[in-house]
Amino acid sequence: xxxxxxKKKVRNILYSWVTVVxxxxxxxxxxxxxxxxxxxxxxxxxxxxxxxxxxxxxQTQQAELSEDYASLSTSEGVxxxxxxxxxxxxxxxxxxxxxxxxxxxxxxxxxEPGFFGRIWQAIVSAF
Numbered sequence: 234x235x236x237x238x239x240k241k242k243v244r245n246i247l248y249s250w251v252t253v254v255x256x257x258x259x260x261x262x263x264x265x266x267x268x269x270x271x272x273x274x275x276x277x278x279x280x281x282x283x284x285x286x287x288x289x290x291x292q293t294q295q296a297e298l299s300e301d302y303a304s305l306s307t308s309e310g311v312x313x314x315x316x317x318x319x320x321x322x323x324x325x326x327x328x329x330x331x332x333x334x335x336x337x338x339x340x341x342x343x344x345e346p347g348f349f350g351r352i353w354q355a356i357v358s359a360f
Contacts, residue, residue, distance in 0.1 A: 304310035
């Protein structure tokens with residue numbers, strides 16, 4: 234009989250409102266911690282994706298720079314770079330710069346200023 238009374242006492246303690254409230258609080262705290270970890274995992278996954286993208290861009294840039302370096306290590310590459318950047322020519326060569334088509338019509342002319350525009354121009358020209 235005493236054993237039965239002990240079991241009943243333990244069961245009353247376990248099923249009491251105090252125990253249920255304490256367990257609910259513990260579950261809420263654990264859920265909050267899990268949610269926080271989930272958010273951190275999403276941020277780290279996003280940062281990893283951005284880092285991979287940046288790595289790809291940097292590798293492409295490195296390949297381009299390596300090609301430029303390889304071309305500049307030859308005399309032809311240096312000559313080509315100087316000709317492109319400084320518009321230079323060798324002795325005996327002539328440099329031709331094409332400005333534009335002389336027969337091309339200009340874009341739409343600016344309209345005449347209105348009443349307030351003429352007043353503003355008069356004020357600006359007075360100073």
